[in-house]
Amino acid sequence: xxxxxxxxxxxxxxxxxxxxxxxxxxxxxxxxxxxxxxxxxxxxxxxxxxxxxxxxxxxxxxxxxxxxxxxxxxxxxxxxxxxxxxxxxxxxxxxxxxxxxxxxxxxxxxxxxxxxxxxxxxxxxxxxxxxxxxxxxxxxxxxxxxxxxxxxxxxxxxxxxxxxxxxxxxxxxxxxxxxxxxxxxxxxxxxxxxxxxxxxxxxxxxxxxxxxxxxxxxxxxxxxxxxxxxxxxxxxxxxxxxxxxxxxxxxx
Amino acid sequence: xxxxxxxxxxxxxxxxxxxxxxxxxxxxxxxxxxxxxxxxxxxxxxxxxxxxxxxxxxxxxxxxxxxxxxxxxxxxxxxxxxxxxxxxxxxxxxxxxxxxxxxxxxxxxxxxxxxxxxxxxxxxxxxxxxxxxxxxxxxxxxxxxxxxxxxxxxxxxxxxxxxxxxxxxxxxxxxxxxxxxxxxxxxxxxxxxxxxxxxxxxxxxxxxxxxxxxxxxxxxxxxxxxxxxxxxxxxxxxxxxxxxxxxxxxxxxxxxxxxxxxxxxxxxxxxxxxxxxxxxxxxxxxxxxxxxxxxxxxxxxxxxxxxxxxxxxxxxxxxxxxx
Amino acid sequence: xxxxxxxxxxxxxxxxxxxxxxxxxxxxxxxxxxxxxxxxxxxxxxxxxxxxxxxxxxxxxxxxxxxxxxxxxxxxxxxxxxxxxxxxxxxxxxxxxxxxxxxxxxxxxxxxxxxxxxxxxxxxxxxxxxxxxxxxxxxxxxxxxxxxxxxxxxxxxxxxxxxxxxxxxxxxxxxxxxxxxxxxxxxxxxxxxxxxxxxxxxxxxxxxxxxxxxxxxxxxxxxxxxxxxxxxxxxxxxxxxxxxxxxxxxxxxxxxxxxxxxxxxxxxxxxxxxxxxxxxxxxxxxxxxxxxxx
Ligand SMILES: Nc1ncnc2c1ncn2[C@@H]1O[C@H](COP(=O)(O)OP(=O)(O)OP(=O)(O)O)[C@@H](O)[C@H]1O
Ligand SMILES: [Mg+2]
Numbered sequence: 001x002x003x004x005x006x007x008x009x010x011x012x013x014x015x016x017x018x019x020x021x022x023x024x025x026x027x028x029x030x031x032x033x034x035x036x037x038x039x040x041x042x043x044x045x046x047x048x049x050x051x052x053x054x055x056x057x058x059x060x061x062x063x064x065x066x067x068x069x070x071x072x073x074x075x076x077x078x079x080x081x082x083x084x085x086x087x088x089x090x091x092x093x094x095x096x097x098x099x100x101x102x103x104x105x106x107x108x109x110x111x112x113x114x115x116x117x118x119x120x121x122x123x124x125x126x127x128x129x130x131x132x133x134x135x136x137x138x139x140x141x142x143x144x145x146x147x148x149x150x151x152x153x154x155x156x157x158x159x160x161x162x163x164x165x166x167x168x169x170x171x172x173x174x175x176x177x178x179x180x181x182x183x184x185x186x187x188x189x190x191x192x193x194x195x196x197x198x199x200x201x202x203x204x205x206x207x208x209x210x211x212x213x214x215x216x217x218x219x220x221x222x223x224x225x226x227x228x229x230x231x232x233x234x235x236x237x238x239x240x241x242x243x244x245x246x247x248x249x250x251x252x
Numbered sequence: 253x254x255x256x257x258x259x260x261x262x263x264x265x266x267x268x269x270x271x272x273x274x275x276x277x278x279x280x281x282x283x284x285x286x287x288x289x290x291x292x293x294x295x296x297x298x299x300x301x302x303x304x305x306x307x308x309x310x311x312x313x314x315x316x317x318x319x320x321x322x323x324x325x326x327x328x329x330x331x332x333x334x335x336x337x338x339x340x341x342x343x344x345x346x347x348x349x350x351x352x353x354x355x356x357x358x359x360x361x362x363x364x365x366x367x368x369x370x371x372x373x374x375x376x377x378x379x380x381x382x383x384x385x386x387x388x389x390x391x392x393x394x395x396x397x398x399x400x401x402x403x404x405x406x407x408x409x410x411x412x413x414x415x416x417x418x419x420x421x422x423x424x425x426x427x428x429x430x431x432x433x434x435x436x437x438x439x440x441x442x443x444x445x446x447x448x449x450x451x452x453x454x455x456x457x458x459x460x461x462x463x464x465x466x467x468x469x470x471x472x473x474x475x476x477x478x479x480x481x482x483x484x485x486x487x488x489x490x491x492x493x494x495x496x497x498x499x500x501x502x503x504x505x506x507x508x509x510x511x512x513x514x515x516x517x518x519x520x521x522x523x524x525x526x527x528x529x530x531x532x533x534x535x536x537x538x539x540x541x542x543x544x545x546x547x548x549x550x551x552x553x554x555x556x557x558x559x560x561x562x563x564x565x566x567x568x569x570x571x572x573x574x575x
Numbered sequence: 576x577x578x579x580x581x582x583x584x585x586x587x588x589x590x591x592x593x594x595x596x597x598x599x600x601x602x603x604x605x606x607x608x609x610x611x612x613x614x615x616x617x618x619x620x621x622x623x624x625x626x627x628x629x630x631x632x633x634x635x636x637x638x639x640x641x642x643x644x645x646x647x648x649x650x651x652x653x654x655x656x657x658x659x660x661x662x663x664x665x666x667x668x669x670x671x672x673x674x675x676x677x678x679x680x681x682x683x684x685x686x687x688x689x690x691x692x693x694x695x696x697x698x699x700x701x702x703x704x705x706x707x708x709x710x711x712x713x714x715x716x717x718x719x720x721x722x723x724x725x726x727x728x729x730x731x732x733x734x735x736x737x738x739x740x741x742x743x744x745x746x747x748x749x750x751x752x753x754x755x756x757x758x759x760x761x762x763x764x765x766x767x768x769x770x771x772x773x774x775x776x777x778x779x780x781x782x783x784x785x786x787x788x789x790x791x792x793x794x795x796x797x798x799x800x801x802x803x804x805x806x807x808x809x810x811x812x813x814x815x816x817x818x819x820x821x822x823x824x825x826x827x828x829x830x831x832x833x834x835x836x837x838x839x840x841x842x843x844x845x846x847x848x849x850x851x852x853x854x855x856x857x858x859x860x861x862x863x864x865x866x867x868x869x
Contacts, residue, residue: 048445074447082445088438090502090550091431099435102428103447112427113420119427126428166446315668362854368667369610373808374853376801377846384843486801490675497672526687533680537673541661544669 313437326466352466590826615800621778651774685793
């Protein structure tokens, strides 16, 4: 589904991502882990067009994503969440979700200006679809609230709902459980597994916490200092001495 | 819900009709002095300016300081249409507004890649360039401007255009396209990542705003019959921005209230001569220091809040049909 | 060639004044990210103080300039404390509108107090004309004065910023306010100091402008202020050497356009350059382009 070859990104003198190779098949749930500052978010930013790679290629369904703008990449079927939550704070929960329908489900500009029938039809359709998604994440009763008024855990969930509304084939989740309590985290992880099947998704998931990722991911890439230092099943990763060193070496 | 919406719309329509016919009657009976009339027209024009600028600054979050330049284009193009080319008023207004909208696209495209203060200063520059060019075009009278423009902006046209502007911009904002603009204001990176072509929507908001500023200019030219480059200095852009911020960024009703209030205050202080602007400026500073979010914040003033009907703030009615 | 040198010298004089104004603009922007639209009016007040000191109280030119600097510095600090400080946490637009309000207040207050007439600035400094290279280059004592004063002021500023405690603290605050706070710097004091210094520079520019054009007027500060801001942006906003370079560049361009083409196109060209710059290199001559970190 997506193949990344020799992806590199430098900021001034700092090489944040260096020669990264990834390959993810359709339907997989893959984890990307690594210590603080390893370059995980930067990989996401490269995949979604926020940054242009210094070198390397990104092939998504036989098409290169390099040099596409973020919104064009979304239209190819890649959506993401943000580590530091980026909701549309003064919009309602429902509008946050409806916004992501815009690129694939908009009605005409004239319809909007003149309140033509297609406006009402379009809005109704978006309302229904958005509510359905919100229900999956138990946010439907919060639809009318401002996004900024949601508690932290719900904001994280809303980020996922919004990304789903953008109709992705590949979903990129950047530390979706950050700041959640253990119970919330557990629920969320179960939910992520569910939506993969329900929406026929391929998921790449960044997590800081190894044990957590181990429980749901089929395959894991480990990034350290911008380089992939290991790749394999959770079992293999757990036993890999380089991974253990990377984690223990810094966090002990 | 639907019935309530219908009723509210009906109430608004009745209020507007009363306003229109009331003033039309008063004019016919010569109950309004020319001073009152001038300020009434200014009110309409200011509402159009404020509401259209709010779309750019308040809703899309792009700080623009060149709105007077757009107003100038609408004024000059429409004046050329009627005065020089002998075209009918409506066509002139339409062409003036469209021309301004097109200029909005052209000059919006490059600088809208800029952010924040850089955009502000670029649009300020554009406003000054437009004015500078007008001074140098002899066809439109150079620095002396154009005089003797036919006085074709009637109360009826002013009313229709003002109401239409507010209505169209309100409809736009409360649509999927308008949400795209608001999302850019809220978080441009996230909007981009959710599939919004941010440049397109910034330019769109910019050119819609320009279109209506051009309309305001056309109405202005055909009421005050004299336009000069000097009329459209940066101070006019500031005026519009003041109304927008004063009323509340992202509040259309706020812009309307502010436009009306500021026109009234200006008129009321008229007799004070030089002291007028001093007091006006002082008021501005005081209001900003004590209420920096403006009168309304991002909230809207609706019948629903006024009549204390149930169902929340009522900003987006259709939303309530869902559950 | 005569025309070229004449306009070049005019441009350098004008550019010196722009540079002095731009310095204050850029310092204030660097420290609180506010386009202080009232900066031009602080200049105007300085010019009027200088004007009254010389015309009404027969003061020595330099003493008058010093007095103007003090008055403007005080005014700048008062404006910052009364109008801007309460808004420091309520969004940049509110602060910008307030700056516009302060600018309008001072302009119109000036019109109210000083009247709408141009007042002629006394020739408080002996006016002589010097010629070089068989008259190819003509330079007046005013122009020399402007350049010398500007250079001295810049050296002075360089000293403040590089060697004094206040100057170092100013740099720290403009680099990272929170970090500066944690290092025990009194951010409020430093912001006030920045306004004081920037405003004093504006006063110097105002007095020089009055002398150079031989008039003062309540609206005299607005356009030069705006142009100086353009200069600050051209040089790279927040960057002190950038403001100087931008000021000189703008002054010279203006003079050359006026000399070779038409004064009517002067402003158009200035703002066109601004826009081209903003599009090609928005960070300005001396700036580094930075993107937002996601
Ligand atoms: N825009 C940028 N400019 C300069 N350096 C950057 C930029 N973005 C990221 N970096 C640097 O790149 C490195 C990798 O950052 P990144 O955010 O990708 O790490 P991460 O693995 O997501 O870490 P965390 O677990 O803390 O989220 C860091 O040293 C960071 O400071
Ligand atoms: Mg990260």
